Amino acid sequence: MRPDTLxxxxxxxxxxxxxxxAAAYREAVRLYTPGMLAVARFYLDPASAEDMVQDTWLTVISAIQTFEGRASLKTWLHQIVANRAKNRIRDRHREVALDTDDPLDPALAERFGDNRRWSVPPSARSSDSAQALLENNVLSDCLDKHLGQLPEHQRSALMLYEAHQHRAEDVCNLLDVSAANLRVLLHRARQRIFLMVEGFQETGEC
Amino acid sequence: MLMCKDLAVIASDYIDGELGTGGKLSVRMHLMMCRHCRTFIGQLKQSTVLMAAHSSQQAPADYIARLDEEIHRALTQGIGSNQGDY
Structure with missing residues (x-):
């Protein structure tokens, strides 16, 4: 269960x-900006997303006086960014186009034969724990690189759900997606990471 | 009967406990018979742990420095932006 209380x-x-x-702001900026950017980038191009998050922080200076703690500070900040971004795209008559038609990544889908069994099965790799894998700096850099290359929608969903530990219903609300679409976005992103780690462990290259 | 490709489609739902009893049972029966899918589920699970642990995805340092500067300026001028909804 992911809590959402102060x-x-x-x-x-x-x-x-x-x-x-001022020190509290520096601390909060480092804690919450990555998640705020993940929300903004779901809706906006990277430069507009950065501008919007900056504007949001300036708004927070006065708005924090009305913060009542009904949700966590993280959720409150992310929600402000989401509301602003949704308003922005509504004003511009734009919509977020999601690619959630196919739950399988094409690179994984082609590894099954017509009989729906594996034709190119996952390679059995070392049983290193995730923590041991993360201690491999090259793999960690590779993970960064591949996260950066994920489609923006998948990355935002993954960041908010896995890294920032939001509840699924909160991510759906922030990103304005259905629970089913969120499941596809998460699954597609995880498959990319699976394929990346598999390739890295086979070849030692990113 | 659940085949490997079908399992790959619902693998995240299984890992996150989002499948109903029937779905869960089908996956478990398949996993008992198929080592490739056991490997796949294990590695996909590991990918989710990697992601959660790799939460350090930081915003660019120069961007954070810009935010610090803008906030400092607003604080010292005693103003916060009241523009826009929140």
């Missing part, structure tokens, strides 16, 4: 933000 350290951070503590 914990003690966050409560303290909110108090300091409400007092206009």
């Amino acid at each position: 914990d003690a350290p966050e409560d303290d951070l909110v108090s300091r933000l409400q007092q206009g503590d």
Whole structure:
């Protein structure tokens, strides 16, 4: 279960933000900006997303006084960005076009034969734990590179769900997608990471 | 009967516990018989753990520095933007 309530350290951070503590802002900016960018980039091009997140932080300086803690600070900040981005694309009469038709990545789909069994099965690789894999700096860099190459929609969904530990219903709300579409976005992104790690372990190259 | 490709389609649903009892049972029966799919599920699960652990995806340093600067300026001028909805 992923909680969405204010914990003690966050409560303290909110108090300091409400007092206009500059150090608290520096801390909050580092904690929450990556997730805010993930939300904004779902809707907007990267440059517009950065501008919107900057504007949001400036709004937060006064808006934080009205923060009541009904959701976590993270969710509150992400929600502000989502609302602004949705308004922006509505004003421009644009829609977010999602590629959620096929739950299988094409590179994985072609590894099954007509009998729907594996024709190119996953290579049995070392049983290193995820933590051991992450301690491999080259793999870690490779992961960064491939995350950067994921389609923006998949990356936003993955970041918010896996890295920022939002609940699925919150991600659906932030990104304005159905639960079914979120499942496809997550599954497609995980397959890309699976294929990347498999390739890396086979060849040692990114 | 659930085949390997069908399992690959619903693998994330299985990992996240989103399948109903019937779906879960079909996957488990298939996994008992198919080592390739056991490998696939294990590695896909590992990919999700890698992602969760790799949460350090940071915003660019120069961008963070710009935010620090803008916020500092707004704080010292005693203003926050009231523009827009939130």
